[in-house]
Amino acid sequence: MPGGRLTNEDRRHIAAGLAEGLGYTEIGQRLGRPASTVMREVTRNGGPDDYSADRAEEATRRRARRQKQAQPPAPPVLDSGHGRDPQAVHDFTESFTALLEQQGLPRMMARVLACLLISDSGTLTAADLVQRLRISPASVSHAVTFLEQQGMLWRERSPGGRRERYVIDDEIWLRSTLAALRMNDALVAASRHATEILGAATPAGARFESSADFLLLVSESLQKVMEQWRRTSAARSAGRQ
Incomplete structure (x- = not known):
């Protein structure tokens, strides 16, 4: 099922695609999956030259067994008060994390982002994330660096404090x-x-020219949407005063 865990049948399709010489994007399109999902699957199971569907399936099962034995389920992420149902919050956290993964975000980054989003303060330390997600400080550091590069969070220190x-x-x-x-x-x-180098009259140059035209429209649309959001946000803030 697109968006869920890869099945053995999915892995056989991946192996067949690699044998045909297809790229990750083409294989992902066949499966209805992001190219990043296919790339991670192949990379962690021998690479494109040594990928085997059966070996990948067995390796995935072994990893799942080890994780089940070594890592008890993380407790629901809750701030105090508000009368929330802990199980409902936990279930939503899991489903939202899975949604972020479907959008191409690596799982650890998705877990950290979901944990921050669900906290009322929107502010957590590395120690908070280690405790809530039961992951290593190194995993937190790696995830935070990635999310910061994507503009999804920033770091700050309390006045006179040492903790980020x-x-x-x-x-x-x-x-x-x-x-x-x-x-x-x-x-x-x-x-x-590329269009200038390859020549707009050539097939490759025309392809790049068409791509540039489309991407330019995307940029212009995004700029309009962000400007509309800024106006809406400013009006909302003024209404609260």
Whole structure:
């Protein structure tokens, strides 16, 4: 099922695609999966030259057994008060984490982001994340660095304090979109440059030119959406005063 865990049949399709010489994107399109999911699956199970569906399936089962034995389920992530149902919060945390994974976010990064989003304060330390998610400090550091690069959180220190805190706010998706916009603009520039080098009259050059035109429309649309959001947010803030 698209978005769920890879099945043995999925793995056989991946192996067949690799044998045909297909790239991760093409294989992912056949399966209805992100290319990143296919890439992680192949990379962790021998690479494109040594991938085997049966070996990958067995390795996945072994990892699942080890994780089940070594890591008890993490407790529901809750702040105090508000009369929330702990099990409902826990179930939503798991489903939202899975949703973030489906969007291409690696699982550890998805777990850290979901944990921050569900906290009322929107602020947690590395120690908080280690305790709530039952993961290592190194895993927290790696996940936080990745999320910071994507514009999804930032670091701060309390006045006079030594501990870093990781912070999100209501504009998390705005900053993430800004990061995506910068990458999109870089792709537009690179595609324009490729068109000049390859020649717009050639098939490859025309392909890059078409890509640049499309990506430029995406950038313009994103800029309009963000400007509309800023106006809406400013009006909402003014209404609260």
